[in-house]
Amino acid sequence: MSQARADDYAQFAVARAGHLYRSACLLTAGDTHLAEDLVQETLGRLYVRWARVSRAENPAGYAQTVLTRTFLAHQRRRSSTERATDVLPEHAAEGGPGDVPLRLTLLQALAGLPAKDRAVVVLRYWEDRSVEETADALNSSSAAVRTRCTRALGRLRALLGEDLGEYATS
Structure with a gap:
């Protein structure tokens, strides 16, 4: 090179x-x-x-x-x-940036999703990619991405509940 x-x-x-x-x-x-x-x-x-x-x-x-x-x-x-299993979990520092309880709750909910569902949610909502771009990244069809996205968001709602406000104040 x-x-x-x-x-x-x-x-x-x-x-x-x-x-x-x-x-x-x-x-x-x-x-x-x-x-x-x-x-x-x-x-x-x-x-x-x-x-x-x-x-x-x-x-x-x-x-x-x-x-x-x-x-x-x-x-x-x-x-x-x-x-x-022999390592204690790290604790967030007091007064750190952002809303730590909300962030930890969201990460825990994401961990509850299958890998492909998690990938779809991250690409679509974190990366702000279109359905077609997400489908291309995952070697999948647009219809499969839309279906997976709907199911993943449903699972997240079930895990988190409809109102995320309760986590933001914890």
């Missing part, structure tokens, strides 16, 4: 890494360690194909698609369900 192309990739990676990490955190329902691994693997895959990716119409969208597909591939692996 030429130095100019390597510099171009480095600029892209620095600019997009934070956004990819936030998306990965949502996909993994708050598992920050797995999110870091997914972002690292995504950036590695982009580096290998940077000559083609940099010519794409939307490299950022391409990166999100690679992240989503990497997450789904990870979920299909049998070892992806292993969890450490």
